[in-house]
Amino acid sequence: MTAHDSAIATSTIAVPGTGTTLRGTVLAALGVVAFSLTFPGTAWALDGLGPWSVTMTRLVLATALVGVALLVLRVRPPARTHWAGLAVVAAGVVIGFPLLTTLALTTSTTSHAAVVVGLLPLTTATYSALRTGARHSRTFWIAALAGAAAVVAFTLSEGGGGVSVADLYLFGALLICAAGYGEGGRLARTMPGWQVISWALVLCLPLSVPGAILALSQEPAEFTGHTIAGLLWLAIGSQVLGLVVWYRGMALIGVGRASQLQLAQPLLTLVWAVSLLGEDLAPAAPLTAVVVLACIAVTQRK
Template sequence: ELPLTTALFSALRVGTRPSRTFWAAASAGAAVVIAFTVQQSGGALSSADAYLFGALLICAAGYTEGGRLARVMPGWQVIGWALVLCLPLTVPVAAIALAYEPVELTAHSVTGLLWVAVGSQFLGLVVWYRGMAAIGIPKASQLQLAQPLLTLVWSVLLLGEHLTPAAPLTAAAVLVCIAVTQRARG
């Protein structure tokens, strides 16, 4: 679970020391989300879960480093330098991917790509890292627990999805956990 893992990495890398109340609420929030996810998926793990676990560790380390750097440089520079440093990996991988899946450029696809790259990702991460610098990496990381809840809400509103009875209960439990982590002394 990314919020809890980011808080753990922050404690190890940055030396933050959240209270026991914070850790209890963060652990409870992670447990609630994991239990809901496992219940919804039928409880079976697959080899893809190993890749997800690796991604979890990489993302938590990246968020921690980004949050640490955002204390001394603007968020747009943190993101910009991360992108520049990733170019030696991303350019060859993109070239290989393009060889297997050709791109058909349309106004719609270019607009979508620009929105995802500039709006959703770049500007979103600028705000995210500013928040991490302002309130601290552990507390900011716990706000991500709301992300699955927002995904459920938007899937109902935009796609007409139907919620299981467990979804609102899970949402309420997670919101309580988030509130406790935000009020816990650091």
């Protein structure tokens, strides 16, 4: 491990001041709320577009938004040392996760797809620990495992316990997104969080623009009200605003602690699935929510 990585590892697990901790927790929690609407937004977008069209169009819209901000503010490109990390962010949260989860949602319900974020907090914390050398207490890992187990058990029971092609897409998304979150949280310690996701989107521009043109020409396209609303949320809420506050929150309280707030994301997604998509809420949801909230409380202790 280099001296730079050691410094990052130390700062990742350092205990911030009370004000910083609260601010970081609130920002990360806002990111979780934004992410919890991603699957419902994707389901709406799929009402009128194919999976590749949804993925590439949301990227073009998001890149246009951040591109204007970068130009107006005259932001200089990141240092050369940051581009490798930005490439991981781009592969994980700009291309990989949106594409794989969109493909999964063509055959899976929103409720069942929540399994991917049931394991995401654990895999993100694990990636961060391996990448930076950050160490967490045994209690932290026990709570993280318990929370992940509770969410996975609940969501798998909703899907009948079987493993489908959609599940394989979701598990792939889980692994690649963990890397994108971990690298983004690391980079956000040395550059503004909004610039992390902005430059990652710009990095994908040579792929997203021709990809969107090709996808829209090959897949059926009907821009219904749900389709437009879903696309706008995916581009603005999930792809930009959610990641901006998420990366800033991780920079303030550490990747490990911030990631565990995502244990609540599948449960929030289920609430949106019921209220926005008309899916049924299982009786076990309240009990799972209590277990998850208890696990979150343990992982957020100093």
